[in-house]
Structures are given as structure tokens and as C-alpha cells.
Amino acid sequence: MSGGVDSSATAALLQEQGFDVVGITLKLWPQDCVNRAEDKCCGPQAVTDARSVCHKLGIPYYLIDESAEFQKHVIQYFADEYKAGRTPNPCVMCNQNLKFGRLIDRANQLGADFIATGHFARLERTENGRVLLKRGKDLRKDQSYFLFSLRQDQLARALFPLGEKTKSDTREVARHCNLKTADKEESMEICFVPDNNYGGFLQQANLVQKTRGDIVDVHGHVLGQHDGIAFYTIGQRKGLGLSTPKPLYVIELDAENNRVVVGDDSALDRDEYVVQNCNWIPWENPPASIEVTAKIRYNHPGTSATVTPLEQGRAKVKLHTPQRAVTPGQASVFYQDDLVVGGGWICR
DSSP states (O other): OOSSHHHHHHHHHHHHTTOOOOEEEEEOSOGGGHHHHTTSTTSHHHHHHHHHHHHHHTOOEEEEEOHHHHIIIIIHHHHHHHHTTOOOOHHHHHIIIIIIIIHHHHHHHHTOSOEEOOOSEEEEEOTTSOEEEEEOSSTTTOOGGGGTTOOHHHHTTEEOTTTTOOHHHHHHHHHHTTOTTTTOOOOOSOTTOTTSOHHHHHHHTTSOOOOOEEEEOTTOOEEEEESOGGGOOTTOOTTOOOOOSSOOEEEEEETTTTEEEEEOGGGGEEEEEEEEEEEESSOSSOOSOEEEEEESSTTOOOEEEEEEEOSTTOEEEEEEEEEEOOOTTSEEEEEETTEEEEEEEEOO
């Protein structure tokens, strides 16, 4: 329970459905980082709100310290990806390793059958025993993208009570139960970077140091200097410090040579890429070729593509229409209508 309206309504709905509910907040920040966690989903106010909701519903509440695991699986991953010239997706890793990783271990200790969260996504349990993942009914809030990497054993333990509801429905559930979080404003940023200044966070946390290098064009000509590739991402235009007749964009981050490669807008278009560490949800072994709608980032509308699974958990993605700023490190998630068929991580 994050102290927000979604997890609060989730607890209330489950209780109405007859489940024996236990509320848990994961404390993801060490004690000496209270100021950094103040506005986050495990900050003091969030904990107070979550505890208040559980008291109102008459259910047990636990605050569990998972700060070491969060540092290892989310924060360090976040920094390492940027240093390698990739753009990370920490929410996917948090779901995979914390919410449906460590939290399942805690559920086992408490004798709980399921893990329920406030994600806007749907599950379908099939006759052959597989659990399918689908988009949430409220497409504006759909969060299935962030859940694509969950394995069958994790999906089998999951419940998403908000999957069939809209955001306004969710607030109405909380109001009906007189929960203090009913009208609480929602956070849209990465939970540990509240001001969206990820470069500032990486430096403040002493995870990344400035490392001066060259900004070059596609022919290798030096155009300027940068402070470290960790502070740039594919498609970036502002903040390059270059004076040129036409706008230039980051088209590649060369970690090996500590170079930022820039080019014009057309250089950002790609119609093919490879993903790794694929997870396939409907099948143990995927078909030789799959027609899908591919999303290359969370807020991407999706585009038609042909996916060809390869060896060693990789797959080739051929986009039917070129897309702008296909970014290494981001998750590419594949859909057939509302069904999530799988996804993987975009390679450089």
C-alpha cells in the first residue's frame, strides 16, 4: 500500500469480496534518506495515510523494510543503465523484484495466497493453467506495460482488482468507504526522482560522476563536450550546448568511447531492433513469427510489427512503420488487441 487512492481502493474492494486482507507498505529507503523519501510512496506521509486506511478498514498493517533490495535491484540498476548509455525503466524492475519478488516471500511468511496491487491491468486464468495479462479497462491508466516481465509463477499469485475499473470508479470506491486518500493527488514521476531531474539525483546520491567526453556528429567530427553520457538519452535536443544552423538530437550514446553522437531528426527513425531477456506470457515456447502491436516506451501509442524470436532469449522486431527514438534500455512490450504476449529490453 503506497498511501495513494489506488492501493486504498484495492484493499477496500478485496475486503468487500470476502478476502482476508493484510496491508503492507514496503519501506524502500534507508533511515538516513528520510528527506529524499519524504514525497515518495514510502515517505512518512504515505505511511501515515496507508496506516489510516487500514485502521478504517479494520485490517492489519505492516511496514516492511526492503531498502537494501530496492538499492540493489532498482537504484543501482538505474545508475548502471545510464552509465552504460541506456535509458532504464525502474518501475518494471521494481514490480519484478520487489512487489512480485520479495513481497511474495513476505506473503508466504504470513500465509497469504495472493499479492494484490492497485495496477490498472487485468488477468485471465485459462483452462490449461496459464495466466494471461491484459490491458486495464481504463486505457488512459493502463499499466500492463510495467508488468510484462512477470513470470507465470508470479502472475499466478497476483490480483488486480482495479483492472475492470476507471480512475474515477476507483476514487468513488474510496469515497464510498470514507477513506482519506479518496481525493489524494497522484504522482506521475519516478518515485525516487520527484522533480524528474534524474541527473541531479544520480549525482546527489553519488552514483554517477561527471566524466567529460566528446559530442560528435555521425562522421565522428567533434562538435563540443559533454559531462558524461549518463546525463543524456536518445532523442534529446535541449541541453547539448551546441550552436548549429539546424537542431541536432542525440542519436547514439557510445559508452565504450564516452561519446555522445548527434544528428538531425531523420537519424532518429528506425524500423528494426533487437530485444533481449524476453518474457512470453501465453506460451512456454513462442511461435516462429508473431504479428503484434509493439510499444517502444510506456507513453508510445504502439505500432504494428513482426516479432521473430531468436536464441538465448532474444527477438528481432521489424516495425511496419519506422518509429522515432527507439531507445536502448527501454522495454518493448508486444500486444495482440488487449493481450500482452510478451516483451523484452531494447538492445543497443
